[in-house]
Amino acid sequence: MKPAQRPGIRTVTDAKALSAMANPFRSRMMDALKVDGPSTASALAARTGQAVGSASHHLKVLAEAGLVEEAPELAKDRRERWWRLVDSGTRWSRADFADDTAAVTAAYAAEALALQRQFERTQTWNANAASAPEWDAAAFATQNWMRLTPDELTDLANEVVDLLMRWSRREVPDDGVERESVLVFARGFPAQP
Numbered sequence: 001m002k003p004a005q006r007p008g009i010r011t012v013t014d015a016k017a018l019s020a021m022a023n024p025f026r027s028r029m030m031d032a033l034k035v036d037g038p039s040t041a042s043a044l045a046a047r048t049g050q051a052v053g054s055a056s057h058h059l060k061v062l063a064e065a066g067l068v069e070e071a072p073e074l075a076k077d078r079r080e081r082w083w084r085l086v087d088s089g090t091r092w093s094r095a096d097f098a099d100d101t102a103a104v105t106a107a108y109a110a111e112a113l114a115l116q117r118q119f120e121r122t123q124t125w126n127a128n129a130a131s132a133p134e135w136d137a138a139a140f141a142t143q144n145w146m147r148l149t150p151d152e153l154t155d156l157a158n159e160v161v162d163l164l165m166r167w168s169r170r171e172v173p174d175d176g177v178e179r180e181s182v183l184v185f186a187r188g189f190p191a192q193p
Helices: 015-021 024-036 041-048 052-064 101-131 133-138 150-169
Strands: 009-011 068-070 082-085 089-091
Touching: 015 024, 015 052, 015 101, 024 041, 024 052, 024 068, 024 082, 024 101, 041 052, 052 068, 101 133
Parallel strands: 009 089
Antiparallel strands: 068 082
8 A cells, every 4th residue: 555645745756856855954945945935045044054055056956856946926026036845745665766776875865864853853842842831731742552564554654644734734824823833743664662
């Protein structure tokens, strides 16, 4: 059983896109575009702590990989260049690249980077949680042991992703309440206690 296909979620099928995503700055830029929406290279450079020239270079690499595109309708003049994500998310499976060693290597690198960033963000949150007691009370972590088949794990993954997609795509109420960006991640894989 394959994971469900979802509108707006690109299934990555080439090593070029995987390699582009395996760079920490590019990954951060894609996250910033996901959270903040379209942006200029200058704003992305400030948001991710890099030089504007470096941000421009990374945007061009992401564009060549088909992950970002220009948004010319947002520019105020011919010198200003805006960028946006092509798709709201990406997914891939190393099994799809079994015959392409470079793609499998890029997939491992992209996954390792994502896991490292999730771990670092979790550590940062844990170190600073006491400074935001209302968020500390709302934040959660969960771990569950289950006995599943590969098909059942795929079903569970589809249900979890559907739930997260419903929340991420919901219409945010215009009720004057300030909302923070929140990272929720989950993993499921065979393991032993």
